[in-house]
Amino acid sequence: MDLQRPDSYQGGAGPDFNEHVLHKTILVGDSGVGKTSLLVQFDQGKFIPGSFSATVGIGFTNKLVTVDGMRVKLQIWDTAGQERFRSVTHAYYRDAQALLLLYDITNKASFDNIRAWLTEIHEYAQRDVVIMLLGNKADMSSERVIRSEDGETLAREYGVPFLETSAKTGMNVELAFLAIAKELKYRAGQSADEPSFQIRDYVESQKKRSSCCSFV
Numbered sequence: 001m002d003l004q005r006p007d008s009y010q011g012g013a014g015p016d017f018n019e020h021v022l023h024k025t026i027l028v029g030d031s032g033v034g035k036t037s038l039l040v041q042f043d044q045g046k047f048i049p050g051s052f053s054a055t056v057g058i059g060f061t062n063k064l065v066t067v068d069g070m071r072v073k074l075q076i077w078d079t080a081g082q083e084r085f086r087s088v089t090h091a092y093y094r095d096a097q098a099l100l101l102l103y104d105i106t107n108k109a110s111f112d113n114i115r116a117w118l119t120e121i122h123e124y125a126q127r128d129v130v131i132m133l134l135g136n137k138a139d140m141s142s143e144r145v146i147r148s149e150d151g152e153t154l155a156r157e158y159g160v161p162f163l164e165t166s167a168k169t170g171m172n173v174e175l176a177f178l179a180i181a182k183e184l185k186y187r188a189g190q191s192a193d194e195p196s197f198q199i200r201d202y203v204e205s206q207k208k209r210s211s212c213c214s215f216v
């Protein structure tokens with residue numbers, strides 16, 4: 001997807017969008033891990049199968065989400081994973097409040113590169129940026145090369161929440177963005193009713209809930 005004209009790539013924003021505090025979130029990870037697909041699934045609830053068209057540069061989607069009865073405005077930036085765009089995307093890290101870092105569970109190199117991505121993030125992003133690790137393409141179980149436990153272990157090492165997602169089926173896509181929105185809302189002091197919120201605990205509790213009750 002060509003995202004060189006960010007203004008043309010807005011979705012989900014109603015007329016009251018400007019009344020809300022803006023929270024900038026960035027999607028990063030190797031080329032082909034599914035960043036654009038994840039965003040399209042979250043924004044439009046669909047998956048467009050077919051030939052892979054790498055993102056050029058960077059673009060954003062505005063999305064108004066409701067958490068705990070309050071509206072939170074996310075501006076989600078989709079970056080190009082290809083190395084040649086790296087210097088462009090670095091410039092956007094600084095303003096980000098949250099970062100979704102993706103690998104592809106069927107691609108070992110994309111998982112091995114997560115440490116390098118985290119080094120870059122620590123170099124260019126704000127110190128207190130919210131980071132979430134996502135193992136995408138969880139629907140491709142027959143081609144899986146990275147076990148879920150490996151994702152969990154890596155995430156624990158860096159103290160970040162972890163989810164496996166599928167941009168194809170929508171599995172955990174909303175949960176990932178809503179957890180980020182909840183954390184950003186909490187940090188902005190908009191959750192007076194919630195004295196302490198821990199995004200990792202929240203994600204773990206939601207994972208347990210969905211696995212316990214998926215047969216219901």
Ligand SMILES: Nc1nc2c(ncn2[C@@H]2O[C@H](COP(=O)(O)OP(=O)(O)OP(=O)(O)O)[C@@H](O)[C@H]2O)c(=O)[nH]1
Pocket residue numbers: 001029030031032033034035036037038048049050051052053054055056079080081082136137138139140165166167168169
């Ligand atoms: N089965 C399956 N395929 C996926 C999933 N997510 C993405 N894909 C496919 O993987 C390919 C790459 O997806 P993109 O969303 O373009 O990847 P990207 O990370 O945005 O790539 P860059 O723009 O180059 O950084 C496409 O063919 C998608 O259809 C998923 O969850 N499941």
